Amino acid sequence: MAKITFITTDKEAITLEASSGSVMQLAVDNDVPGIDGDCGGVCSCATCHVHVKPEHMEKTGEASEIENDMLELDDNVNEYSRLCCQLEVSDALDGLELQVAERD
Amino acid sequence: MSQNFSKDQICIVIGASHAGVNFAFSLRKEGWEGRIILFDKDPVFPYHRPPLSKAYLTSNDAIEKNLLKSAESYEKAGIELQLGITVSNIHEHDKCITLTNGTSYKYDQLVMAVGARPIIPPINGLDTANNVFALRTATDVEKIKQSLTQSTQKRVVVIGGGYIGLETAASLKKLGATVTVLEREARILARVTAPEMSDFFEKLHGDNEVSVLTNKNVIEVAHHKNINEVVCADGARYSADIIIVGVGIHVNLELAKQANLEIENGIKVDETAKAKEAIYAIGDCTFHYNPHYGRFIRLESVQNAVDQSKTAAAAICGKHPVYNSIPWFWSDQYDVKLQMVGLSTGYNKVLVRKEIGETTKFSIWYFKDQELLAVDAVNNAKAYVLGTKFIKNRNLIDQEKLVNPNAEFKALNLVQS
Numbered sequence: 001m002a003k004i005t006f007i008t009t010d011k012e013a014i015t016l017e018a019s020s021g022s023v024m025q026l027a028v029d030n031d032v033p034g035i036d037g038d039c040g041g042v043c044s045c046a047t048c049h050v051h052v053k054p055e056h057m058e059k060t061g062e063a064s065e066i067e068n069d070m071l072e073l074d075d076n077v078n079e080y081s082r083l084c085c086q087l088e089v090s091d092a093l094d095g096l097e098l099q100v101a102e103r104d
Numbered sequence: 105m106s107q108n109f110s111k112d113q114i115c116i117v118i119g120a121s122h123a124g125v126n127f128a129f130s131l132r133k134e135g136w137e138g139r140i141i142l143f144d145k146d147p148v149f150p151y152h153r154p155p156l157s158k159a160y161l162t163s164n165d166a167i168e169k170n171l172l173k174s175a176e177s178y179e180k181a182g183i184e185l186q187l188g189i190t191v192s193n194i195h196e197h198d199k200c201i202t203l204t205n206g207t208s209y210k211y212d213q214l215v216m217a218v219g220a221r222p223i224i225p226p227i228n229g230l231d232t233a234n235n236v237f238a239l240r241t242a243t244d245v246e247k248i249k250q251s252l253t254q255s256t257q258k259r260v261v262v263i264g265g266g267y268i269g270l271e272t273a274a275s276l277k278k279l280g281a282t283v284t285v286l287e288r289e290a291r292i293l294a295r296v297t298a299p300e301m302s303d304f305f306e307k308l309h310g311d312n313e314v315s316v317l318t319n320k321n322v323i324e325v326a327h328h329k330n331i332n333e334v335v336c337a338d339g340a341r342y343s344a345d346i347i348i349v350g351v352g353i354h355v356n357l358e359l360a361k362q363a364n365l366e367i368e369n370g371i372k373v374d375e376t377a378k379a380k381e382a383i384y385a386i387g388d389c390t391f392h393y394n395p396h397y398g399r400f401i402r403l404e405s406v407q408n409a410v411d412q413s414k415t416a417a418a419a420i421c422g423k424h425p426v427y428n429s430i431p432w433f434w435s436d437q438y439d440v441k442l443q444m445v446g447l448s449t450g451y452n453k454v455l456v457r458k459e460i461g462e463t464t465k466f467s468i469w470y471f472k473d474q475e476l477l478a479v480d481a482v483n484n485a486k487a488y489v490l491g492t493k494f495i496k497n498r499n500l501i502d503q504e505k506l507v508n509p510n511a512e513f514k515a516l517n518l519v520q521s
Contacts, residue, residue: 028173029176031177039154039406040406042155042159042441043441043485044443045432069484069489072486073489073490073492
């Protein structure tokens with residue numbers, strides 16, 4: 001079981017719990033604003049962009065090549081960017097804090 | 105208060121797939137306070153369709169893993185789902201619909217997200233053959249899986265070498281089937297891609313031991329002792345325990361005709377997705393204007409369904425949105441990820457950008473003279489996002505640099521000032 005906190009672009013903190021599935025699915029199932037997951041989680045739409053809290057990067061690891069490429073021209077990309085459809089929920093993510101990225 | 109925001113109003117949505125479901129949630133977000141009722145004849149809780157021919161077919165995951173929204177989300181948003189229910193009539197003068205069970209519902213706004221159904225071509229014997237499936241719904245996939253499990257020889261013939269046919273072929277191969285794809289045209293994906301892309305995918309399937317055959321016009325399905333034989337115009341015959349039909353779709357137009365909507369290649373809508381007063385249409389069923397390409401088009405895609413649903417929701421809530429999206433698509437076959445952006449129709453030049461030391465990572469750029477129309481990116485998300493930006497901005501591309509793998513693959517380097 002992992003507790004994951006999403007900070008929305010309106011600065012609202014939403015803490016959710018899950019034991020499996022993708023972080024994107026968790027957000028969509030709970031209507032976290034700004035996380036759409038239009039492509040269903042296959043890294044094709046970039047509508048699940050989050051910034052990992054810098055000190056939590058160890059939990060998530062860095063973005064993969066395809067994530068970086070998908071976000072390359074995004075004005076809001078930074079070194080903490082991830083597409084959260086590529087983050088699988090596990091105990092290792094317990095306590096994770098994610099800032100929902102602004103959209104271009 | 106605007107009448108659009110009245111609690112007494114009812115918005116009825118026919119079709120609860122990508123377009124209908126996204127529309128319902130967008131409408132709530134836009135401030136609609138009245139009832140929202142979604143009808144769909146599919147009894148399964150609304151799900152993502154793209155995985156059906158891919159991950160859903162090859163995994164043992166339940167459809168619950170692929171839901172568009174959770175049950176709680178509908179409840180929280182006050183969206184009423186009526187599944188397994190068929191709408192039989194629209195009475196536009198009375199602003200009401202009738203279901204096949206006779207019940208009537210009044211509406212103030214009606215949204216047609218009626219989608220399409222697979223074409224079953226008029227091939228002799230196809231309608232009476234055993235184990236013939238199209239692939240459009242979760243139930244179709246369940247039947248295919250079951251039939252494959254029960255088959256001992258697992259010989260599958262796929263009629264049609266488009267995306268659905270090819271994705272299904274790749275997935276069934278992964279499940280242990282012997283798969284033959286029969287394409288009527290001289291190359292697969294002929295309608296949607298350049299020959300370079302057809303060649304790549306033909307080889308990809310060949311390398312994965314799926315037999316892809318072109319110029320194969322199926323004229324008959326014969327039956328011998330419970331086994332289907334697929335017969336082609338050239339005399340070739342293929343035994344099939346299972347037949348998958350993937351030759352395109354027909355838009356569901358029956359209800360639109362009843363409502364006297366204008367129909368061309370789909371339900372004709374304006375830039376706000378409106379078909380006529382109090383009736384909107386969204387998703388695969390629409391024939392809509394694309395401002396970027398300057399013509400009416402019909403698209404079969406998640407992008408179009410989602411974007412049009414947002415446009416219609418905003419319009420119904422009194423805003424004046426203009427639907428103006430660059431179309432994008434994707435396809436996953438084996439471990440190859442294909443991402444497409446733009447519309448290549450009308451291209452007169454194709455450039456291939458290769459990457460040094462990579463055989464399965466490249467991109468195909470479609471131009472009409474100097475104008476970039478579309479990009480197909482194979483395992484190359486960077487080409488896809490660059491292409492998206494260039495098309496949107498109508499950038500002039502330095503074509504020499506584009507095809508030079510030593511030239512840095514960066515927007516600044518490729519755009520001509």
